[in-house]
Amino acid sequence: xxxxxxxxxxxxxxxxxxxxxxxxxxxxxxxxxxxxxxxxxxxxxxxxxxxxxxxxxxxxxxxxxxxxxxxxxxxxxxxxxxxxxxxxxxxxxxxxxxxxxxxxxxxxxxxxxxxxxxxxxxxxxxxxxxxxxxxxxxxxxxxxxxxxxxxxxxxxxxxxxxxxxxxxxxxxxxxxxxxxxxxxxxxxxxxxxxxxxxxxxxxxxxxxxxxxxxxxxxxxxxxxxxxxx
Numbered sequence: 001x002x003x004x005x006x007x008x009x010x011x012x013x014x015x016x017x018x019x020x021x022x023x024x025x026x027x028x029x030x031x032x033x034x035x036x037x038x039x040x041x042x043x044x045x046x047x048x049x050x051x052x053x054x055x056x057x058x059x060x061x062x063x064x065x066x067x068x069x070x071x072x073x074x075x076x077x078x079x080x081x082x083x084x085x086x087x088x089x090x091x092x093x094x095x096x097x098x099x100x101x102x103x104x105x106x107x108x109x110x111x112x113x114x115x116x117x118x119x120x121x122x123x124x125x126x127x128x129x130x131x132x133x134x135x136x137x138x139x140x141x142x143x144x145x146x147x148x149x150x151x152x153x154x155x156x157x158x159x160x161x162x163x164x165x166x167x168x169x170x171x172x173x174x175x176x177x178x179x180x181x182x183x184x185x186x187x188x189x190x191x192x193x194x195x196x197x198x199x200x201x202x203x204x205x206x207x208x209x210x211x212x213x214x215x216x217x218x219x220x221x222x223x224x225x226x227x228x229x
Contacts, residue, residue, distance in 0.1 A: 017055055019045055021069065024062055029110040033120050038062065060123055067125060068132045070111040075135025077104040082139050090147040090228045091220070097139050098192055098219040105196045112200060116193050137189050141174050144185055144226045148177060152227035155180045181226055188222040195219070 023044050027035045038059055042052040056062040081100035085093045105112040115133070147153075158166050158180050170182035177185075195218055198204050199211055208214050223229070 013055075020052065020055055020062070021066060024066055025110070028066070028114060033063070033114075033123075036063070063120065063123055064126060064129060066111075067115055067129055070108070070115045071129065071132035071135065073108065073111065074101065074104050074115070075132060077101075078136045078139055082143075090143050090150075091223055093146075094140065094143045094223040094228050095216060095219055097136065097143070098222075099216065101136060101192060102196050102199070102215055105200050109200055112196070116197060117201075137173075137185075140189060140192075140226075141177075141185060144181060144228055145174070145177060147226075147228040148181065152181075153224055153229035155184055155225070155227045158183060184226040188226055191222055192219060 020041055023041045024036055027040065027044075036059060038052050038056065039049050041062075042049045045052075056065065078097045078100045081096040082093055085096045088096075105116075155178070162183065163179070166179035166183045169186060170177060170179040174182045174185065195215060199208075199215070204211060
């Protein structure tokens with residue numbers, strides 16, 4: 001096979017893969033995971049099911065690809081916000097990253113629900129999703145690390161019964177930070193997505209009306225909790 005033919009084949013595969021993912025996203029938005037099947041996607045694209053299986057051997061493989069794409073899209077948005085404030089103080093960068101997460105979720109509610117909504121019945125995410133999923137968390141760790149190189153604010157002390165777990169966790173995610181800070185970072189990371197999820201899924205309805213300043217105030221508090229002041 002010539003180089004030209006191989007190139008044309010590779011381009012065709014990329015285009016078909018993109019079309020499969022786009023139709024899968026449309027079905028997720030319309031009916032959720034229950035509405036996603038390889039046969040239904042193939043039918044909408046005018047493909048026979050056996051042809052689609054050459055791209056994604058199972059529904060779980062297609063879900064994994066969509067999940068990685070969503071994490072990467074979110075990570076790219078957060079990283080762009082961080083780069084745009086690279087010369088700013090750690091607190092400014094922290095707020096910019098958190099606001100980028102919120103903005104992405106509001107722009108992509110169905111993809112946010114895919115990665116941070118209810119667990120998908122019968123699906124277990126493989127480890128291949130971890131690098132994409134970690135992108136925002138690594139940004140927040142980096143900001144906290146920069147803050148601790150300067151003059152960090154106070155971080156709550158650890159209770160004695162959490163010390164062993166905190167030290168294990170710290171060794172895994174940020175061995176150069178104090179266990180108190182690494183533990184607070186994990187809590188802040190979870191609370192960030194809780195804030196976004198409450199807004200996106202309606203839990204703030206009739207509770208918080210002016211949500212942008214509320215969110216900024218809340219994530220500023222999360223930053224202080226990890227010593228970013």
